[in-house]
Amino acid sequence: MRTITVVGASLAGLRAAEALRQKGFDGTITVVGAESRLPYDRPPLSKQVLAGEWGVDRVQLRDEERYGELDLDLRLGVRATGLDVAASTVALADGTTVLFDGLVIATGASPRVLPGMPDMPGLFTLRTLDDAIGLSDAVGRPGCRVVVVGAGFIGSEVAATCHRRGATVTVLEALPVPLARVLGGEMGKVCGQLHVDEGVDLRCGVGVAAVEGDERVERVVLSDGRKIDADVVVVGVGVSPATAWLDGSGLALRDGVLCDDRCFAAGSAGRIVAAGDVARWHNPWLGADMRVEHWTNAAEQGDHAAKNLLAGPDAAEPYAPVPFFWSDQYDVKIQYVGHSAPDDEIALVHGSPADRKFVVLYGRDGRLTGALAFSRPRQLMTYRRLLAEGASWETALAQEVG
Amino acid sequence: MALEVSVDADKCMGSGNCSFWAPGAFDLNDDGVAEVVDLDAVPEEKILLAAQGCPTQAITVTRDGQRLAP
Numbered sequence: 001m002r003t004i005t006v007v008g009a010s011l012a013g014l015r016a017a018e019a020l021r022q023k024g025f026d027g028t029i030t031v032v033g034a035e036s037r038l039p040y041d042r043p044p045l046s047k048q049v050l051a052g053e054w055g056v057d058r059v060q061l062r063d064e065e066r067y068g069e070l071d072l073d074l075r076l077g078v079r080a081t082g083l084d085v086a087a088s089t090v091a092l093a094d095g096t097t098v099l100f101d102g103l104v105i106a107t108g109a110s111p112r113v114l115p116g117m118p119d120m121p122g123l124f125t126l127r128t129l130d131d132a133i134g135l136s137d138a139v140g141r142p143g144c145r146v147v148v149v150g151a152g153f154i155g156s157e158v159a160a161t162c163h164r165r166g167a168t169v170t171v172l173e174a175l176p177v178p179l180a181r182v183l184g185g186e187m188g189k190v191c192g193q194l195h196v197d198e199g200v201d202l203r204c205g206v207g208v209a210a211v212e213g214d215e216r217v218e219r220v221v222l223s224d225g226r227k228i229d230a231d232v233v234v235v236g237v238g239v240s241p242a243t244a245w246l247d248g249s250g251l252a253l254r255d256g257v258l259c260d261d262r263c264f265a266a267g268s269a270g271r272i273v274a275a276g277d278v279a280r281w282h283n284p285w286l287g288a289d290m291r292v293e294h295w296t297n298a299a300e301q302g303d304h305a306a307k308n309l310l311a312g313p314d315a316a317e318p319y320a321p322v323p324f325f326w327s328d329q330y331d332v333k334i335q336y337v338g339h340s341a342p343d344d345e346i347a348l349v350h351g352s353p354a355d356r357k358f359v360v361l362y363g364r365d366g367r368l369t370g371a372l373a374f375s376r377p378r379q380l381m382t383y384r385r386l387l388a389e390g391a392s393w394e395t396a397l398a399q400e401v402g
Numbered sequence: 403m404a405l406e407v408s409v410d411a412d413k414c415m416g417s418g419n420c421s422f423w424a425p426g427a428f429d430l431n432d433d434g435v436a437e438v439v440d441l442d443a444v445p446e447e448k449i450l451l452a453a454q455g456c457p458t459q460a461i462t463v464t465r466d467g468q469r470l471a472p
Contacts, residue, residue: 018454043457061459062472296419299455326417326457333416333434377416377434384422
């Protein structure tokens with residue numbers, strides 16, 4: 001391979017480029033990014049950037065010197081619009097095409113919006129740095145009333161940060177319990193209670209019928225007809241993998257780019273890999289196809305997929321991580337590792353939810369399936385290792401974590 | 403020339419990624435902050451992976467004055 005193209009200039013794409021150089025690849029690496037900014041870090045967007053504490057410089061993933069060392073052909077501010085697998089070309093929005101011997105797909109995901117909702121000032125999603133800066137400016141106005149739609153991790157972080165900035169915050173969640181599909185009902189309640197305890201108005205089991213306003217957002221109309229006055233509405237109802245540009249390419253798309261256990265896109269003859277939010281791959285650790293929308297996976301899969309691309313299908317290694325993510329809300333560091341089902345058995349093994357410091361384990365069929373911690377990172381690490389080893393439920397429960 | 407590794411405790415957010423990817427080389431202390439324990443515990447590639455996999459770029463790896471990560 002002499003030319004490798006990376007589509008997507010965020011964490012997964014950057015880590016892919018770094019991995020190629022680390023492995024001694026000295027050909028051309030073209031990195032295509034839809035945003036005009038150098039790769040930046042997304043976790044601070046809903047926290048330090050939204051809080052107005054960190055500026056643009058602070059979220060850069062790498063400095064100028066590092067890009068010089070990496071020697072990348074950076075094509076920023078131009079979106080990829082199509083892929084021709086047979087011709088080995090990527091079409092860009094400016095009409096040019098990029099030829100490749102190997103391709104890394106790392107286009108990430110796009111925030112979902114509420115159906116039929118007009119785009120108007122005051123209505124936000126949060127994915128990009130520009131989103132975060134715009135939202136931060138809006139929320140910084142005195143007496144700002146914020147309605148957050150969706151009490152998932154992003155919505156909850158936004159709510160926590162806005163609340164800390166002095167805004168009046170209401171969180172709307174369609175499900176009866178927040179995060180129940182990820183953490184189960186009981187732990188979902190514990191997460192929801194954080195908002196309640198901090199004085200944020202959390203309303204569950206309600207949908208949004210409309211967002212109204214003449215020239216900008218003025219109120220949210222709920223599915224039960226009630227209205228909430230708002231200056232800012234933040235929609236955090238999940239993301240969809242950014243695969244529209246791959247329609248008609250022949251790659252298998254199934255809520256993401258379908259890949260094998262080594263991150264090779266199905267039917268790509270070992271020349272195309274995918275990584276990060278956009279990739280649905282067969283995770284041998286889980287024994288099933290999955291797609292993960294978290295920082296650690298983007299970093300690790302970007303690295304792994306690029307090394308596999310360089311090594312070729314015969315030498316490529318399976319990608320079998322234990323999914324891990326964190327969320328910082330108020331003064332609590334929530335960390336989760338594993339892949340449990342909402343109805344898995346749970347056991348409190350350390351601390352107490354009332355103290356906001358604890359570890360809870362998830363298990364099914366005699367196996368440990370996940371672990372959730374509030375502000376107990378060291379203790380959680382023990383279970384992260386046990387999960388990687390495929391530990392039994394009994395072994396996990398017997399573990400001393402101090 | 404051996405690797406030189408430092409952790410910026412102010413930047414560390416306690417993800418534990420370093421101690422997961424390079425167990426024995428890094429560990430979290432009781433405050434959930436990463437510390438260097440024994441760099442010989444894992445191959446150098448794992449140390450680099452840990453540094454590059456730090457969510458807050460709190461780990462700096464150099465060799466002979468040249469920065470290798472982040």
